Amino acid sequence: MAAAAAVGEVAAGGPEPPVCVLVLGMAGSGKTTLVQRLVAHLHGQGAPPYVINLDPAVHELPFPANIDIRDTVKYKEVMKQYGLGPNGGIVTSLNLFATRFDQVMKFIEKRQNTSKYVLIDTPGQIEVFTWSASGTIITEALASSFPSVVVYVMDTSRSTSPITFMSNMLYACSILYKTKLPFIVAMNKTDIIDHSFAVEWMQDFETFQDALNQETTYVSNLTRSMSLVLDEFYSSLKVVGVSAVLGTGLDEFFVQVSKAVEEYEREYRPEYERLRKKLEKAQSKQQKEQLERLRKDMGPVSVESTSLAGPADTSAMGPSDLILTRGTLDDEEEDSDTDDIDHQVTEERHEEPAFKNFMQETRMKYHKKCARGVGDIQK
Numbered sequence: 001m002a003a004a005a006a007v008g009e010v011a012a013g014g015p016e017p018p019v020c021v022l023v024l025g026m027a028g029s030g031k032t033t034l035v036q037r038l039v040a041h042l043h044g045q046g047a048p049p050y051v052i053n054l055d056p057a058v059h060e061l062p063f064p065a066n067i068d069i070r071d072t073v074k075y076k077e078v079m080k081q082y083g084l085g086p087n088g089g090i091v092t093s094l095n096l097f098a099t100r101f102d103q104v105m106k107f108i109e110k111r112q113n114t115s116k117y118v119l120i121d122t123p124g125q126i127e128v129f130t131w132s133a134s135g136t137i138i139t140e141a142l143a144s145s146f147p148s149v150v151v152y153v154m155d156t157s158r159s160t161s162p163i164t165f166m167s168n169m170l171y172a173c174s175i176l177y178k179t180k181l182p183f184i185v186a187m188n189k190t191d192i193i194d195h196s197f198a199v200e201w202m203q204d205f206e207t208f209q210d211a212l213n214q215e216t217t218y219v220s221n222l223t224r225s226m227s228l229v230l231d232e233f234y235s236s237l238k239v240v241g242v243s244a245v246l247g248t249g250l251d252e253f254f255v256q257v258s259k260a261v262e263e264y265e266r267e268y269r270p271e272y273e274r275l276r277k278k279l280e281k282a283q284s285k286q287q288k289e290q291l292e293r294l295r296k297d298m299g300p301v302s303v304e305s306t307s308l309a310g311p312a313d314t315s316a317m318g319p320s321d322l323i324l325t326r327g328t329l330d331d332e333e334e335d336s337d338t339d340d341i342d343h344q345v346t347e348e349r350h351e352e353p354a355f356k357n358f359m360q361e362t363r364m365k366y367h368k369k370c371a372r373g374v375g376d377i378q379k
């Protein structure tokens with residue numbers, strides 16, 4: 001992967017690689033609002049970020065995205081085509097997009113002189129990203145090439161009960177395990193309630209126990225024990241209180257991001273460098289297997305030669321061979337980003353026919369297979 005050289009270039013005195021900030025969190029925690037606020041903040045500082053939206057089902061993006069999954073994968077078409085519900089549609093769309101993620105990596109690499117940060121908004125259904133093959137592919141691709149950190153957005157106003165707080169922290173802990181990246185908890189909505197109570201609960205076991213004293217259920221006993229277990233997790237956790245709506249706490253947010261990047265360089269980078277080398281050496285064997293699994297997951301439309309659709313062509317598995325970018329949104333950078341703009345024009349020209357062909361072919365294959373299945377049953 002061409003972008004893979006990015007991390008190594010720092011040591012060689014090359015351009016600073018951008019920091020990839022993966023924004024995760026439960027539905028409604030404020031991910032999109034926070035990304036919007038971060039984009040505005042960085043633009044205000046004359047450091048426009050590169051922005052990627054990975055939520056195929058979002059209606060309206062309140063921020064300008066350089067790469068928007070919705071330009072490449074039509075979520076509603078995917079739902080119709082594969083006969084899926086909303087969640088299945090989101091998972092499949094992200095899977096399809098992940099099969100093209102090498103192109104995204106190249107776009108990010110091209111931006112390393114101009115953008116210090118790459119902000120990545122993820123689907124509201126958090127498990128779609130954290131517990132899917134595509135989430136692993138995307139996270140590993142980013143982290144093996146660029147310093148990458150996870151920001152877990154938490155709705156502070158909905159975590160004031162010690163039991164809800166604990167379940168949120170356990171979730172955060174499971175994401176830490178899953179992503180294997182430096183981790184920041186952004187306690188959002190501090191305009192409603194200050195996050196100091198939560199920080200106190202994490203730092204002072206007794207205060208948390210006191211808060212739990214009003215609860216006498218089995219769950220409260222379990223929560224008591226869990227708070228002891230999580231002590232180690234809390235002690236190394238980076239926490240920052242923010243209000244995405246007001247834009248407060250953002251300076252501290254970026255201080256925590258810098259610390260997380262140091263942690264990435266110190267503790268995670270050697271591991272990801274090893275992974276990158278292994279991937280390069282083995283021709284991304286693991287990724288290929290995952291992609292293969294994804295393709296199998298696509299069910300009846302997986303690779304199969306039919307006389308109607310012509311010979312099997314794995315390149316037609318995705319909705320488009322090309323990831324669309326929207327170039328830069330900064331006038332002053334237009335010169336340095338002309339490549340992206342050119343791509344945009346050519347890719348847009350290819351996108352619509354490619355997507356229509358893909359849909360037509362897969363539909364024919366699907367109907368043919370269904371008809372064959374009914375025939376078999378009747379026999």
Ligand SMILES: Nc1nc2c(ncn2[C@@H]2O[C@H](COP(=O)(O)OP(=O)(O)OP(=O)(O)O)[C@@H](O)[C@H]2O)c(=O)[nH]1
Nearest residue numbers: 026027028029030031032033123124189243244245
């Ligand atoms: N009071 C307050 N409300 C907020 C804040 N951040 C987000 N919200 C509100 O919370 C709701 C959800 O915000 P989103 O940014 O859409 O949350 P999300 O996590 O992206 O939601 P999904 O797309 O469903 O995953 C919206 O009504 C926001 O206006 C905040 O800092 N303070």
